[in-house]
Amino acid sequence: MRVRRSLAYRLEAALGSGRVQCDVPLAPFTTLKVGGSADLFYEACTADELAHAIRTARNMEVPHFLLGCGANVVVGDRGFRGLVIRNAATQIDIDRANYRIRAASGAIMYPDVILLAVDHGLSGLEHYVGIPSTVGGALWQNLHFLAPPPKRERTMFIEEVLLSADVLTESGRLQTVGAAYFDFGYDYSILHDCDDIVLSATFQLSPGHPERMREIMKANLEWRALRHPPLDSEPSVGSIFKKIHGIGAGRLIDECGLKGASIGGMVITHRHANIMVNTGGGRAADLQALIAYVQAVVHDRTGYALETEIDFVGDFAPPNPAKPVFLPRPPGLVTAEELARMRSRQV
Numbered sequence: 001m002r003v004r005r006s007l008a009y010r011l012e013a014a015l016g017s018g019r020v021q022c023d024v025p026l027a028p029f030t031t032l033k034v035g036g037s038a039d040l041f042y043e044a045c046t047a048d049e050l051a052h053a054i055r056t057a058r059n060m061e062v063p064h065f066l067l068g069c070g071a072n073v074v075v076g077d078r079g080f081r082g083l084v085i086r087n088a089a090t091q092i093d094i095d096r097a098n099y100r101i102r103a104a105s106g107a108i109m110y111p112d113v114i115l116l117a118v119d120h121g122l123s124g125l126e127h128y129v130g131i132p133s134t135v136g137g138a139l140w141q142n143l144h145f146l147a148p149p150p151k152r153e154r155t156m157f158i159e160e161v162l163l164s165a166d167v168l169t170e171s172g173r174l175q176t177v178g179a180a181y182f183d184f185g186y187d188y189s190i191l192h193d194c195d196d197i198v199l200s201a202t203f204q205l206s207p208g209h210p211e212r213m214r215e216i217m218k219a220n221l222e223w224r225a226l227r228h229p230p231l232d233s234e235p236s237v238g239s240i241f242k243k244i245h246g247i248g249a250g251r252l253i254d255e256c257g258l259k260g261a262s263i264g265g266m267v268i269t270h271r272h273a274n275i276m277v278n279t280g281g282g283r284a285a286d287l288q289a290l291i292a293y294v295q296a297v298v299h300d301r302t303g304y305a306l307e308t309e310i311d312f313v314g315d316f317a318p319p320n321p322a323k324p325v326f327l328p329r330p331p332g333l334v335t336a337e338e339l340a341r342m343r344s345r346q347v
């Protein structure tokens with residue numbers, strides 16, 4: 001504890017008096033609402049503060065982790081030994097003449113960045129409505145969603161509208177880079193494999209028809225509401241397992257009859273077989289046990305090896321050894337597939 005305090009004082013000397021907190025629970029800063037405390041915690045409110053905090057942690061050789069919305073991370077129940085830097089750098093500037101938006105990497109994609117773009121008639125970001133993400137997290141992940149209805153013929157990626165980004169490289173240089181630098185793929189950018197930090201991003205948008213953009217947002221929000229449990233009442237970290245091309249991880253899990261499987265406070269939602277929900281009091285140890293159970297059953301029955309697509313951060317307790325139980329399907333729930341079948345019968 002004394003070591004932690006003295007490290008906090010040294011960090012505060014660089015980052016500002018009263019700016020570094022000790023023993024901060026991380027669960028509230030994640031969408032799954034699990035995880036222990038960070039030994040040390042700092043909120044960066046501008047891109048400069050973010051760069052300075054990362055440099056300071058690197059120079060002092062303090063283990064550190066950058067947290068956005070926490071929508072793609074699971075924090076271990078034993079917390080994080082070191083400094084968690086929460087990205088609260090939210091400045092957004094609009095360049096209407098050139099159809100561009102420049103946002104600090106802690107800016108929230110929806111509603112903040114997307115609604116600003118749409119309100120100014122700028123198109124290109126509206127597809128990602130309803131996805132919890134900072135700008136930095138969106139580049140880390142290459143945020144993606146289906147093309148607009150009625151065709152929904154392909155997956156669209158944030159890389160398509162990324163013009164450039166200001167990056168603090170792992171070697172400590174400040175650099176402006178183009179989209180190619182990120183080597184984007186599905187659920188992938190170079191940020192997975194290096195310690196570069198995105199400080200801000202500039203999106204090149206195009207003039208859009210406000211009515212069409214609002215139509216797309218409405219349709220996408222409806223699509224999501226049917227498939228994704230609402231985050232405020234059913235915390236989750238989105239899809240747990242990576243897409244298996246042409247098959248679908250969720251479909252395999254569903255075919256194995258695993259919807260409703262539950263360990264401790266985690267359950268595979270009946271709404272979507274690739275999403276696990278914290279039913280209250282859930283722990284990372286429950287999630288890990290449920291993940292291992294699903295992987296084993298799916299592999300046994302189908303031969304496919306499911307891989308997780310989420311980031312595990314910090315120190316983990318051993319997985320919960322309890323056997324899974326199956327929770328009944330909530331009365332009145334209609335899944336997206338069932339709704340589609342009902343609609344096609346009506347046509």
Ligand SMILES: Cc1cc2nc3c(=O)[nH]c(=O)nc-3n(C[C@H](O)[C@H](O)[C@H](O)COP(=O)(O)OP(=O)(O)OC[C@H]3O[C@@H](n4cnc5c(N)ncnc54)[C@H](O)[C@@H]3O)c2cc1C
Binds near residue numbers: 071087136196197238
């Ligand atoms: C209900 C739900 C639905 C979802 N639906 C979708 C979807 O449709 N499409 C989709 O693509 N994703 C989806 N996701 C996943 C998630 O929204 C994305 O991965 C999102 O981009 C994560 O952003 P974040 O700010 O929360 O990042 P975090 O989860 O906070 O961080 C993720 C990783 O990015 C790193 N990182 C964050 N900021 C930076 C930065 N500035 N520089 C470098 N590294 C950084 C972190 O260190 C960490 O390793 C969904 C998640 C949920 C919970």
